[in-house]
Amino acid sequence: MLKNITLKAEEALVRRAEEKAKHEHVSLETIFQRWLLCYVNYDYTKQDRISGDYETLMEQLSYAQAGRSFSRDELNER
Secondary structure, X not given: OOOOOOOOOOXXXXXXXXXXXXXXXXXXXXXXXXXXXXXXXXXXXXXXXXXHHHHHHHHHOOOOOOOOOOOHHHHHOO
């Protein structure tokens, strides 16, 4: 069962969101439903652990050296 809700937002922001949604061929209602689903399924404590794990990993790898400086072109090569 769907529940109606009322939201308040700046008019200009709503207008921009409507334009973007129209460009993406979806409704603001669909966008909000997707956001709400992501919001309730997001585990902030897990994300904090991942961030901490990343920082720990970077500390553990701090010994690694590239051996030289690379040019911008070299860094962007694929």
